[in-house]
Amino acid sequence: MNERQFGPELTAEGASFRLWAPAARRVDVLLDKPHALRRGDDGWFSADVAGVKAGARYKFRIDDEIDVPDPASAFQPEDVSGPSEVIDHATYRWRSENWRGRPWPETVMLESHVGTFTRDGTYRAMIDRLDHLKTTGITALELMPVADFAGRRNWGYDGVLWYAPDSAYGRPDDLKALIDEAHLRGLMVFLDVVYNHFGPEGNYLGRYAPAFFTDAQTPWGSAIDYRVKQVRDFAIENALYWLRDYRFDGLRLDAVHAIAEPGETPLLGDLSRAVGKLADTTGRYIHLVLENDDNAAHLLDARQDFPRGKYRAQWNDDYHHAWHVLLTGEAHGYYRDYQHSPLRDIARALGSGFVYQGEASAHRDGRPRGEPSGELVPIAFVSFLQNHDQIGNRALGDRLETSANPRAMEAALAITLLAPMVPMLFMGEEWGSKAPFPFFCDFHGDLAEAVREGRRREFAGAYARYGDEIPDPLEVSTMQSAVLDWLSREQPPGRERLALIRKLLSIRQREIIPRLADAAFGRAHAEDGGLLMADWRLGDGTTLSLTANLSNQDMPLTAAHIKGTLIWGKELTASMAPWAVSWRIG
Incomplete structure (x- = not known):
C-alpha cells in the first residue's frame, strides 16, 4: 500500500x-x-x-x-x-535484506556525481568502483542530487521532479542495484536533496498549485512556502520516500539557510522527527546532515540514537575556507573572512567546530554569523578540503591539486582524515585527481543564454584574467572534462597519494573510530610561524593530540609538544620539518 x-x-x-x-x-x-x-x-x-x-x-x-x-x-x-x-517499488528484490546501516561515528564520506564518476555516467557503472571505495577506507558514498532535471546533464541542483531519479543515469531499479551492491560491501549511501527551490525548467507547479511558492526569492528562484501543510507534506514525504523505497542510509539537505519560513515551526524539525520515526520502527541507522551557511549549532545533535528534530552533523564550510586560504593565499569572495589568520581559524575549527560563532562577517556586510558550537561533539561536523561547490564555483572548476603545494596538501589531508570530526573527500581526491569539476547544465533558448551570461558576470572580477578560458556550462565538452581520470590513480603521483589516503584511513579505522563515542573538543591553538596544536578527549578517556608545522620552515619544539604514543608521523625531536604532522594518543 x-x-x-x-x-x-x-x-x-x-x-x-x-x-x-x-x-x-x-x-x-x-x-x-x-x-x-x-x-x-x-x-x-x-x-x-x-x-x-x-x-x-x-x-x-x-x-x-x-x-x-x-x-x-x-x-x-x-x-x-x-x-x-x-x-x-515492491517488485525489486533486495539482496542486502539484513542491512541496517552503520553508526554515525564510522562515517568516512566520499561525495560523487553520478554522471561524471565513470565514463558511462550511470548508476550501474558506479557499481564497478565500489570495491575501490571499500579498499580505500571509505564507508559512505554520497550522491549529488539525482532528482529529475531538464536535459541530459546537470549538477543536480536544478531538479524539478523530486521523486524521480533522473533517466540520464538509468532506471529506478538501477539506482536500487547501486545501493544494494554498496550495502553488500558494508558501504552506506547518502543522497543530496534540495528543498530550498525548484529548478528553472520543467516546473509547472505555479500553474495549478501556486500556493507552493512565496513572494520571497532565493538565489536560485522563488522560495517554497512551507507554511502550507500540503507543501510541507510534499517535502517530508519525499525524504521518507528516498529512505524507505530506495533504502538510502541518510540525506544531506542542501543550503537550508535558503528555506524561507516566516513565523512558523521550521520544516527541518518536522522532517527530522518523521525520519526518526522511520528509523525507530525499522531498527535502521539513518543519518541527516545539513548544509547551512547560518552555522546554527542548535539544529545539531550527533548523539541522538535516531533523529528527534535535530540533525547529526553539518558540512563545516568554515573549516574548508580557512584551509583554502592557507593553501592558496586566495582572499576574494567569502575567503576574505579568513584572510587575517587562516591558521588560527583552522585551530578554532579544530577546537570548537565553527570559526564563525556569532562574530561579524565582512563578506556578509558586517552581520553576525553563527552560534557557539564548542559544546557539541566533534562528529557533529563534516570536515573537507574540497567539494562540488568549492571546486565548481571557480572559473575553471580547478581542484586544489592544481595550485597547492603537494606537501601542504598531504599535511592538510593527514589532519582532516585523523581529526575526530567526520571526514569527507570529493571523488578522485583520494588519488589527487586533477580532473576539473566546472558547473554544467543542458538548458536551451533564453534560459541557456541567461546561465551563460550569469557565469560571465560572476567571474568578471577575481577571475577576469581567464577570459575565454572559462568553460561554457552549456557545452557537452564541459561535462566531459569533469569525468574522473581513473587511469591516473595507477600512475606514480596518483598511486602514492592513494597509498597515503589508505594508510591514514586504516589508522582512523583502528585508532580513532572505536574511541569517537562521547569524544569532546579540547584545546587548539596556533603559534606564530606555523605551529598548530590541538587535543581532544576521546570516549575511552584518552587524549588525542595533534602537532603540525604548517609552514615552509623548520619549527623548534619543546617537551611540552610531545605527549602520548605516536600513531602517525615521525617521532618529534627538537625541531619539526616543514609541513610535518604528528598524531599521538595517550
Whole structure:
C-alpha cells in the first residue's frame, strides 16, 4: 500500500491517481484516454482507474489547457516535460535484506556525481568502483542530487521532479542495484536533496498549485512556502520516500539557510522527527546532515540514537575556507573572512567546530554569523578540503591539486582524515585527481543564454584574467572534462597519494573510530610561524593530540609538544620539518 499522499498507488484493480491542484478547475489523467479526476477537499483531485499496471505512462491535463507530468512522478523516461511512469517499488528484490546501516561515528564520506564518476555516467557503472571505495577506507558514498532535471546533464541542483531519479543515469531499479551492491560491501549511501527551490525548467507547479511558492526569492528562484501543510507534506514525504523505497542510509539537505519560513515551526524539525520515526520502527541507522551557511549549532545533535528534530552533523564550510586560504593565499569572495589568520581559524575549527560563532562577517556586510558550537561533539561536523561547490564555483572548476603545494596538501589531508570530526573527500581526491569539476547544465533558448551570461558576470572580477578560458556550462565538452581520470590513480603521483589516503584511513579505522563515542573538543591553538596544536578527549578517556608545522620552515619544539604514543608521523625531536604532522594518543 502507498504510504504517501502524492503519486499514484497501485491497487488490485488498477491504480489510484491523486494531484493537489488548488488553482485548477478540472484535472484529467491521460492514459489510453482522458479520465476525469474528482475534486475533493483542500484542492485535491483523485480517480481510480482500472487496468493500470506498473510501466504505464501518464500525464495530467489541467483545465483542458496544458498537459503536465506528475510532480511526484517516480520516473520520467522522456525527461521533465514528458509522461510520468508508474513504478512498483515492491517488485525489486533486495539482496542486502539484513542491512541496517552503520553508526554515525564510522562515517568516512566520499561525495560523487553520478554522471561524471565513470565514463558511462550511470548508476550501474558506479557499481564497478565500489570495491575501490571499500579498499580505500571509505564507508559512505554520497550522491549529488539525482532528482529529475531538464536535459541530459546537470549538477543536480536544478531538479524539478523530486521523486524521480533522473533517466540520464538509468532506471529506478538501477539506482536500487547501486545501493544494494554498496550495502553488500558494508558501504552506506547518502543522497543530496534540495528543498530550498525548484529548478528553472520543467516546473509547472505555479500553474495549478501556486500556493507552493512565496513572494520571497532565493538565489536560485522563488522560495517554497512551507507554511502550507500540503507543501510541507510534499517535502517530508519525499525524504521518507528516498529512505524507505530506495533504502538510502541518510540525506544531506542542501543550503537550508535558503528555506524561507516566516513565523512558523521550521520544516527541518518536522522532517527530522518523521525520519526518526522511520528509523525507530525499522531498527535502521539513518543519518541527516545539513548544509547551512547560518552555522546554527542548535539544529545539531550527533548523539541522538535516531533523529528527534535535530540533525547529526553539518558540512563545516568554515573549516574548508580557512584551509583554502592557507593553501592558496586566495582572499576574494567569502575567503576574505579568513584572510587575517587562516591558521588560527583552522585551530578554532579544530577546537570548537565553527570559526564563525556569532562574530561579524565582512563578506556578509558586517552581520553576525553563527552560534557557539564548542559544546557539541566533534562528529557533529563534516570536515573537507574540497567539494562540488568549492571546486565548481571557480572559473575553471580547478581542484586544489592544481595550485597547492603537494606537501601542504598531504599535511592538510593527514589532519582532516585523523581529526575526530567526520571526514569527507570529493571523488578522485583520494588519488589527487586533477580532473576539473566546472558547473554544467543542458538548458536551451533564453534560459541557456541567461546561465551563460550569469557565469560571465560572476567571474568578471577575481577571475577576469581567464577570459575565454572559462568553460561554457552549456557545452557537452564541459561535462566531459569533469569525468574522473581513473587511469591516473595507477600512475606514480596518483598511486602514492592513494597509498597515503589508505594508510591514514586504516589508522582512523583502528585508532580513532572505536574511541569517537562521547569524544569532546579540547584545546587548539596556533603559534606564530606555523605551529598548530590541538587535543581532544576521546570516549575511552584518552587524549588525542595533534602537532603540525604548517609552514615552509623548520619549527623548534619543546617537551611540552610531545605527549602520548605516536600513531602517525615521525617521532618529534627538537625541531619539526616543514609541513610535518604528528598524531599521538595517550
